[in-house]
Amino acid sequence: xxxxxxxxxxxxxxxxxxxxxxxxxxxxxxxxxxxxxxxxxxxxxxxxxxxxxxxxxxxxxxxxxxxxxxxxxxxxxxxxxxxxxxxxxxxxxxxxxxxxxxxxxxxxxxxxxxxxxxxxxxxxxxxxxxxxxxxxxxxxxxxxxxxxxxxxxxxxxxxxxxxxxxxxxxxxxxxxxxxxxxxxxxxxxxxxxxxxxxxxxxxxxxxxxxxxxxxxxxxxxxxxxxxxxxxxxxxxxxxxxxxxxxxxxxxxxxxxxxxxxxxxxxxxxxxxxxxxxxxxxxxxxxxxxxxxxxxxxx
Amino acid sequence: xxxxxxxxxxxxxxxxxxxxxxxxxxxxxxxxxxxxxxxxxxxxxxxxxxxxxxxxxxxxxxxxxxxxxxxxxxxxxxxxxxxxxxxxxxxxxxxxxxxxxxxxxxxxxxxxxxxxxxxxxxxxxxxxxxxxxxxxxxxxxxxxxxxxxxxxxxxxxxxxxxxxxxxxxxxxxxxxxxxxxxxxxxxxxxxxxxxxxxxxxxxxxxxxxxxxxxxxxxxxxxxxxxxxxxxxxxxxxxxxxxxxxxxxxxxxxxxxxxxxxxxxxxxxxxxxxxxxxxxxxxxxxxxxxxxxxxxxxxxxxxxxxxxxxxxxxxxxxxxxxxxxxxxxxxxxxxxxxxxxxxxxxxxxxxxxxxxxxxxxxxxxxxxxxxxxxxxxxxxxxxxxxxxxxxxx
Numbered sequence: 001x002x003x004x005x006x007x008x009x010x011x012x013x014x015x016x017x018x019x020x021x022x023x024x025x026x027x028x029x030x031x032x033x034x035x036x037x038x039x040x041x042x043x044x045x046x047x048x049x050x051x052x053x054x055x056x057x058x059x060x061x062x063x064x065x066x067x068x069x070x071x072x073x074x075x076x077x078x079x080x081x082x083x084x085x086x087x088x089x090x091x092x093x094x095x096x097x098x099x100x101x102x103x104x105x106x107x108x109x110x111x112x113x114x115x116x117x118x119x120x121x122x123x124x125x126x127x128x129x130x131x132x133x134x135x136x137x138x139x140x141x142x143x144x145x146x147x148x149x150x151x152x153x154x155x156x157x158x159x160x161x162x163x164x165x166x167x168x169x170x171x172x173x174x175x176x177x178x179x180x181x182x183x184x185x186x187x188x189x190x191x192x193x194x195x196x197x198x199x200x201x202x203x204x205x206x207x208x209x210x211x212x213x214x215x216x217x218x219x220x221x222x223x224x225x226x227x228x229x230x231x232x233x234x235x236x237x238x239x240x241x242x243x244x245x246x247x248x249x250x251x252x253x254x255x256x257x258x259x260x261x262x263x264x265x266x267x268x269x270x271x272x273x274x275x276x277x278x279x280x281x282x283x284x285x286x287x288x289x290x291x292x293x294x295x296x297x298x
Numbered sequence: 299x300x301x302x303x304x305x306x307x308x309x310x311x312x313x314x315x316x317x318x319x320x321x322x323x324x325x326x327x328x329x330x331x332x333x334x335x336x337x338x339x340x341x342x343x344x345x346x347x348x349x350x351x352x353x354x355x356x357x358x359x360x361x362x363x364x365x366x367x368x369x370x371x372x373x374x375x376x377x378x379x380x381x382x383x384x385x386x387x388x389x390x391x392x393x394x395x396x397x398x399x400x401x402x403x404x405x406x407x408x409x410x411x412x413x414x415x416x417x418x419x420x421x422x423x424x425x426x427x428x429x430x431x432x433x434x435x436x437x438x439x440x441x442x443x444x445x446x447x448x449x450x451x452x453x454x455x456x457x458x459x460x461x462x463x464x465x466x467x468x469x470x471x472x473x474x475x476x477x478x479x480x481x482x483x484x485x486x487x488x489x490x491x492x493x494x495x496x497x498x499x500x501x502x503x504x505x506x507x508x509x510x511x512x513x514x515x516x517x518x519x520x521x522x523x524x525x526x527x528x529x530x531x532x533x534x535x536x537x538x539x540x541x542x543x544x545x546x547x548x549x550x551x552x553x554x555x556x557x558x559x560x561x562x563x564x565x566x567x568x569x570x571x572x573x574x575x576x577x578x579x580x581x582x583x584x585x586x587x588x589x590x591x592x593x594x595x596x597x598x599x600x601x602x603x604x605x606x607x608x609x610x611x612x613x614x615x616x617x618x619x620x621x622x623x624x625x626x627x628x629x630x631x632x633x634x635x636x637x638x639x640x641x642x643x644x645x646x647x648x649x650x651x652x653x654x655x656x657x658x659x660x661x662x663x664x665x666x667x668x669x670x671x672x673x674x675x676x677x678x679x680x681x682x683x684x685x686x687x688x689x690x
Contacts, residue, residue: 008526011551015518120341122539124571133550144550217515218571219542223343227513262519267510268481 010141012263018147018216020255021154025209026232027239027247028161029202035178035242036198037092039099043083043106045229047203049114051076051210052220056125065130073207080203081196089192107226114222122221125214150212157208158248161201165244170197178242234278240291249289253277331374332627332637334359334620335394335402337387337414338428340379343539346565347406351428351616352377353605355403358620361600371631373624380404384413391417399423400627400637401646403619405430405450406612408485419445424647426623428615429561429584431455432484437667447647449668451615451622451659452584455485458560459492459535461582461674465690466531466558467500470580476506476529478520478544480536483512489535489560505529510540517544521551533558538566545575556580563677564611566684573682580687582674584659585614588686589675597658611659618657626650 026048033041054075058068087106091099127133127146134145165171173194177184185191213228214220231254239250254274261273281289336355338348359373376397380387387410394402402418405411405427415435418425427435429452437444466472475497480486494504506527508520521544524532534544534557541563548557559581567573587598587609597617601609626649631637635645654663660672678687
């Protein structure tokens with residue numbers, strides 16, 4: 001029998017929080033876009049990769065950490081607005097399937113574009129020039145500053161998002177559009193503006209997540225967004241796609257499941273466990289943990 | 299001009315004259331292009347294992363064609379990108395076969411080579427593997443299947459695993475070892491099993507065996523478990539892109555013992571965000587640019603000049619593969635066999651078997667299972683650089 005190691009369990013808990021908060025940030029983008037235009041935006045994962053490369057290039061050109069982070073986040077926002085304008089808007093009246101396939105196409109396009117520009121080889125990410133990693137000690141417990149900052153920034157961004165959606169006029173418009181797009185339009189809401197705003201919000205969160213991700217796992221490559229995007233998508237579906245608290249709950253659930261499964265020694269089974277959790281939850285609650293057919297969807 | 303290159307030129311001249319002599323003595327032999335296939339991943343996640351040996355082979359072939367105008371032998375490379383995919387490597391093999399190559403340089407990775415080797419065996423196509431290290435590609439002891447057409451330039455998995463266990467025992471004085479490997483990768487599994495077996499023999503206690511998934515980027519959970527066991531050394535049989543992610547997380551979590559690796563680690567310091575994370579780690583390799591052997595030095599210099607980058611283990615094994623192959627092609631032709639004939643490939647396999655050639659990565663002689671008998675190079679990472687520690 002193993003001795004119960006509380007220190008180990010605590011550090012695994014922190015690891016789960018950190019991984020989960022990154023998933024949560026990304027799955028928010030999936031969830032919001034789905035809430036507004038019922039689109040599974042598969043290019044969202046690749047926005048992470050775009051953010052990573054923008055941050056990398058900015059740092060290599062000596063722009064300093066703050067400006068680099070700003071560039072990365074705004075770059076993600078600009079690119080996703082462009083994607084929406086060029087790829088999704090012309091298809092807004094088309095069937096949902098066409099839109100979904102377009103999203104997959106955009107994802108493949110972004111990956112290959114990055115391979116063309118930056119080559120297929122990965123590039124090291126100079127994590128220490130954005131976040132210096134300091135070891136912090138609380139009694140017997142070793143915690144890394146990067147981990148703590150990741151968790152804190154994620155939680156702050158999520159709180160800001162909730163305030164934005166519930167307290168501002170644009171947020172109100174978003175909620176209205178997600179409730180019923182046509183009625184919202186009749187009430188005088190500028191749909192294009194709201195949709196662009198949703199994309200900006202979602203991809204800015206993805207930009208933040210991308211910086212966090214690259215600081216934790218300092219390697220940027222053209223296909224890095226695929227798997228993490230997939231996991232975040234699962235998180236969004238698990239939590240109830242279209243629901244903001246659902247995306248957060250889903251993200252943390254996936255993070256904890258992954259850490260738990262590898263902590264008990266089944267690391268090769270991580271993906272199996274994640275999908276198994278998804279299947280079980282969807283069998284019991286087809287709309288996800290917090291998703292309801294008629295609740296607010298933003 | 300250095301003394302070394304003078305000797306080399308002399309040797310080259312001698313070969314040229316000999317070839318000339320033989321070429322003249324054979325009346326029916328016209329100048330003919332001989333095609334060699336290259337089947338490597340040139341893009342995708344493991345492109346580095348394919349591009350470098352392709353360049354190495356190209357360097358040798360260019361040199362050979364330039365210095366070899368009179369013999370009538372002209373080598374042409376036919377290159378196919380398998381993108382690290384098993385299906386694409388089979389398609390590539392078929393398309394190279396159809397284009398009339400007499401042998402294929404391949405084997406950047408075990409996964410794809412395990413698929414192509416039996417296919418090549420059926421049509422008696424000689425394969426020269428650069429770095430693929432799974433034992434079963436040449437000889438599978440479980441099923442007793444021997445692909446006698448496949449020759450290897452690099453080490454087999456078990457050889458590397460044993461080497462690192464011996465090294466840990468002899469030079470690092472290790473009593474408690476841990477391993478961290480990828481369950482879905484034959485290469486990683488093969489090394490880990492050999493390492494553990496050897497450790498058992500050497501009375502090194504294996505205190506922890508953890509694995510990771512092939513798509514994983516987060517390893518903290520497993521590393522935290524390893525840290526709790528306090529090993530003297532952590533063996534990570536993995537490719538460089540995984541090591542570039544594992545090492546920073548290991549340091550972050552607090553693992554400060556030396557890390558041990560394998561030839562998949564080559565050029566890891568280029569990919570890691572801060573190479574001090576790997577300080578005092580060791581891995582075994584087939585080649586180092588700092589190796590002071592004459593032939594290795596010559597290769598490093600000309601590679602740097604032609605390709606504008608540092609040579610590495612992969613380019614060296616590509617160069618050696620081309621050298622061994624061209625040497626065997628030459629011999630077979632001089633024995634009177636024509637490359638147009640179908641039996642030529644069979645003759646080539648027999649000639650390859652008798653190879654005894656001084657190459658960049660050591661003296662290449664094949665054992666009964668077509669694996670090379672040669673020493674490994676141990677690389678130590680100090681001061682953020684991959685330094686030549688010695689032959690071991």
